[in-house]
Amino acid sequence: MSDIASLVKHLQGFLPLSEEELDELAQRTHLRKIKRRQFLLQEGEICRHYTFVEQGCLKLYYIDVNGYEHNLQFAAENEWLADIGSFHTEKPSRLYMEAVEPSIVLQLEKKDLILFYTDYPKFNRIFRVMAEDSLVELQNRLLQNFSSTAAERYRSFLNKYPHLINRLPNTQIASYIGITPEFLSRIRKELSSK
Amino acid sequence: MSDIASLVKHLQGFLPLSEEELDELAQRTHLRKIKRRQFLLQEGEICRHYTFVEQGCLKLYYIDVNGYEHNLQFAAENEWLADIGSFHTEKPSRLYMEAVEPSIVLQLEKKDLILFYTDYPKFNRIFRVMAEDSLVELQNRLLQNFSSTAAERYRSFLNKYPHLINRLPNTQIASYIGITPEFLSRIRKELSSK
DNA sequence: CGTCTATTTGAATGTACTCAAAAGCGGTGG
């Protein structure tokens, strides 16, 4: 069986799990080792897994009509990643999921997640809370995009994700806060001169 | 008891409800009539309800340091509204919730929602799906803000929310798509000249 | 009818982007 210690710990942070639930988890999660730049999802594919990051870091992003990437989410240790829309509707995704570092992930297939939702209703509660937390975070991000300059957003990013700043090239951070790499470079120059 | 027909219909769209669940709903939801411009939540208050719009339309927004409003969400008939973050943490909200039309809403208090989550686990599932749907919508909105011009965002708004366009002043739409009313006016002029 | 709010218009300005090119940096293989 996979080593699911980190996943278990993460889930127990929401609600305690029974022996039976732990057993099911161990049986139904798939461990995968991912190389840097390897894709877990590409545009046009259907997202068939919920992915939990045990080690490493991945990004979820969109490529616009001009070929530019826009990062929706980074997921490092103990975070989940999925194109929830595609996962539910089973329609092709418009997103890419790619490792920015060599990573180890645990994946749950849809049929297994549904099994958990059905047979162990507790998981509905856990995933409800997770979805609501993500929703709040995303709302804050949208509001900040509306009301702050790029420099302020960059400062917030540094404050909020200190564990990521030395793991990501600046160009990835630029894509996350919604600006060009060139402009981020100017912002950094400005900040460092103070 | 309140007339909860529209709420019941909305929830049954996710999962069928038992007689007992319907009874509980009828007993625990509070019907409120809201005047135009009346607030259901103001910055600094704790969000203590999930609000379901039976009739009318409300907006959820943030006021930035310069005093400008930024609309996070409109909720018209059969939509939910809450500051989920404040609701969960019981910390003061930074958001405002205000009726843009005279409205009729149904509210669920936190203790009652928790009761549903606990005694009728089905509600976890329903609210999980709702949260996930909102998450997808918000992700799309964020991506569009990154990759589209204001004019494109305005066109998308018209396509996506046709039922709202004659119920909202343009200044509210401008706030939702993240631009100034003046600039929206210029966009509209441009569009109508074609 | 008058008042309040929403919309439009103009001119000046600012924030961030585009494109091009140079410089830096890190890993890999000879």
Place this chain on the structure above:
DNA sequence: CCACCGCTTTTGAGTACATTCAAATAGACG
């Protein structure tokens, strides 16, 4: 260990999209 390759970061000049501020106009509602 050095040379090279690919990728990231920086820099410059010109430009575009959107904002600010002020003022005029139009609409809605009591």
